[in-house]
Amino acid sequence: MSRRSGVLEFAVLGLLRESPMHGYELRKRLNTSLGVFRAFSYGSLYPCLKTLVTNGWLIEESTGTAEDATAPAGRVVPSSSALGGRRAKIVYRLTPEGKERFEELLSHTGPDAWEDEHFGVRFAFFGQTSRDVRMRVLEGRRSRLEERLEKMRASLARTRERLDDYTLELQRHGMESVEREVRWLNELIESERAGREQRRPAEQDTSHDTGGLPRHRGSTRPDPSDDTAK
Amino acid sequence: MSRRSGVLEFAVLGLLRESPMHGYELRKRLNTSLGVFRAFSYGSLYPCLKTLVTNGWLIEESTGTAEDATAPAGRVVPSSSALGGRRAKIVYRLTPEGKERFEELLSHTGPDAWEDEHFGVRFAFFGQTSRDVRMRVLEGRRSRLEERLEKMRASLARTRERLDDYTLELQRHGMESVEREVRWLNELIESERAGREQRRPAEQDTSHDTGGLPRHRGSTRPDPSDDTAK
DNA sequence: AATTTCATGTAATTCGTTACATGATTCC
DNA sequence: GGAATCATGTAACGAATTACATGAAATT
Incomplete structure (x- = not known):
């Protein structure tokens, strides 16, 4: 049972659902896909993987070339023989129970889902999330932030004069970020709604399809001058 | 000695330098002045206060009306007698050693100073910080973020195609936030520099004066349409 | 041959929260 | 007189990090 970590467990299951991987690569993916929002170290990852195995949500397989990850792979037992690519050490694969578990987590809409620590990771797996859950999470997050803004405005109004310029500037910048x-x-919510309207009110309880995100022009700029390389 | 918490210790010393307070109020200030960036609970605050007292950086005083906080106050011993306002329980006051300690922390320019967890609190006390330290912290933060951008751009370029729309959107939004x-x-840096230019290159090693922050027009907007309220 | 990157793990520690326990004071 | 808020604490737990320890494979 052991209530191991919310976020990390979720992220690991989610990434492994896409394809089996070994720990080292998993960690890299964790720290890029989930981007700025969270970073994990081996000290958290490996123990987590262990308990997930214990819970029966993952199985450890040995090897199969790393490039081969998406292949059928009927548990290859290596015996250190001829292998094309670099050999991987321990590959973790999601079990059916693990997949079930992930789906269960995906459908959770508890109030934690839109807190700072969880929201990023939830969003990262929106591709696997049903639209109504997506909606609830987005709206939950929004009202959470609006509530926060409320408080900030109130406290700002109360204390405005007693604060020095820097504190004020910090506050201002903070509020602007939230806004x-x-x-x-x-x-996002609008484009989710637009997506819903487009499709006819036909059934499909768990329909997974993207409502078409708002296309942002320059993807954070094409960045032609990649000088500062280390 | 006991290496109690960086951020909390810093913030407590900083707030108490401005005026003595009791724990309860301190906590409120902590969670508004330092705003979105950090929140603390009593479970962290009170133990921290204790060790700060142990270290000789704070002394506990009993009472004095809460409103009276800025008065001279030569350790009033109450004996539950006639007092004007609501009576406060334990008022913490910075000792000279505590003030020294805070100043020492203020001048620290270690690379942690511009990490996410520290930067906010450092900025909040820029009013008490010398300009050259302010500069180093701001510039340190900036290059930290630029380095982060670098990585994000690189990893985005590497993995662009393999990512679904939501992951991509998350990435994009993350980068935009950092930018x-x-x-x-x-x-901020520019206006600090402008401030420096204004004053003649005369001495004063520890000159504390604000270079005049960039005035932002609408302070986070007057907010005429507060519809989406919960 | 040496260094870097890949790869896996453990033990101790840090920083903080939640839940609990307690009680005074103020507001309605 | 009952609820809310003020006020102070403690014990148990949580989530993750750092530092350490180890070693194989790839690159230069």
């Missing part, structure tokens, strides 16, 4: 995220959420 | 903070830092 910016709210606007972002508004766009 | 936005960089622009903010640029403004």
